[in-house]
Amino acid sequence: MDYSIQIAKIKSLLPDVDIVTESEFHLFKNEKFAKKAFEYFIIATQNIKEKLNIELNFAFRYQHNFNATAYRFGNENIILINVGIINELEILIDTSINNYLEDPFTIQSSFPIEKNILTELFIYLISSYIFYHELAHILQFNFSTVNNSFSFSEQYNYTKPFDIKNHIYELDADSFGICIGTILLLQYLENNKIQDQIIVFNLTSLYLFLVSKVFIEFTNKPLEKLYYKEYSHPHPVIRIVECNEQIINTMNLNMSIDKNFFLFTLKRCGDLLDKTIKKNNSSFNYSSTLTNNFENLEKYNTEIEHLNDSYKELTRFRAQEIYNRLGIASEI
Numbered sequence: 615m616d617y618s619i620q621i622a623k624i625k626s627l628l629p630d631v632d633i634v635t636e637s638e639f640h641l642f643k644n645e646k647f648a649k650k651a652f653e654y655f656i657i658a659t660q661n662i663k664e665k666l667n668i669e670l671n672f673a674f675r676y677q678h679n680f681n682a683t684a685y686r687f688g689n690e691n692i693i694l695i696n697v698g699i700i701n702e703l704e705i706l707i708d709t710s711i712n713n714y715l716e717d718p719f720t721i722q723s724s725f726p727i728e729k730n731i732l733t734e735l736f737i738y739l740i741s742s743y744i745f746y747h748e749l750a751h752i753l754q755f756n757f758s759t760v761n762n763s764f765s766f767s768e769q770y771n772y773t774k775p776f777d778i779k780n781h782i783y784e785l786d787a788d789s790f791g792i793c794i795g796t797i798l799l800l801q802y803l804e805n806n807k808i809q810d811q812i813i814v815f816n817l818t819s820l821y822l823f824l825v826s827k828v829f830i831e832f833t834n835k836p837l838e839k840l841y842y843k844e845y846s847h848p849h850p851v852i853r854i855v856e857c858n859e860q861i862i863n864t865m866n867l868n869m870s871i872d873k874n875f876f877l878f879t880l881k882r883c884g885d886l887l888d889k890t891i892k893k894n895n896s897s898f899n900y901s902s903t904l905t906n907n908f909e910n911l912e913k914y915n916t917e918i919e920h921l922n923d924s925y926k927e928l929t930r931f932r933a934q935e936i937y938n939r940l941g942i943a944s945e946i
């Protein structure tokens with residue numbers, strides 16, 4: 615479907631939203647990267663429409679904060695990705711890959727994949743996570759026909775009051791999106807016949823690290839203050855833990871590598887977060903936050919797990935079927 619047709623549809627449903635047309639791509643800080651992401655999102659939209667048989671429109675929104683939004687209006691669904699995400703994402707990925715490659719541990723272990731290849735790969739994986747996280751909200755909204763109109767904005771919701779249902783939806787959308795990124799990483803390993811454990815270790819650790827950085831970027835709350843039942847979105851640390859666990863479980867299911875190997879990737883990711891977040895003058899320390907709050911984190915996660923069963927609209931109950939229909943088949 616032509617982008618201009620999708621824009622017209624979005625404009626008819628959301629007349630006040632400022633959309634970036636194809637002739638306005640110079641508004642992005644990096645037009646080349648914006649075009650690449652655009653092509654990827656358009657292909658994903660087309661595939662989703664055909665395979666899942668839903669109406670879906672995608673557009674870039676002219677807003678500078680790191681945010682994305684999913685909408686449902688009757689049969690029509692919309693995913694808006696802010697210009698701010700595209701402007702920040704390449705810098706975030708580039709800086710984080712540099713942090714990773716310059717770290718003495720990486721230098722010692724020798725990581726033979728060139729930086730430009732890593733950048734391409736992770737732009738694809740992280741964009742997938744962001745896009746499919748929004749798709750998960752649309753699939754949650756569409757499961758029930760009772761409520762005809764819904765919207766979910768990522769960053770804005772950190773300021774809204776607490777609602778446990780939003781936390782449940784959010785962690786479900788994270789799990790759905792992150793799993794797609796992980797399957798794409800597994801496919802990359804397979805297509806390039808990568809079996810060397812050191813390379814798998816480095817790629818997995820780098821993926822965990824980048825995903826964690828995205829959550830830190832999405833929040834507008836101070837990281838130091840870990841909260842549970844406050845605000846509409848779970849605290850970034852909770853989201854990082856959940857997603858990292860999901861990545862490890864999916865990789866472990868699809869590879870014959872000892873689980874301890876993957877536990878080392880978590881440790882590596884935590885060490886890198888501690889080093890790099892400190893650099894930005896924050897007193898936040900990821901690893902000690904985890905250690906000091908382990909019991910409460912477990913308690914919160916167990917409560918969410920039990921509550922999940924009451925929300926049949928969650929994608930987790932039909933994720934395998936959806937991935938198969940989308941042609942992203944792998945064991946989850």
Ligand SMILES: [Zn+2]
Pocket residue numbers: 747751766767768784787
């Ligand atoms: Zn969300």
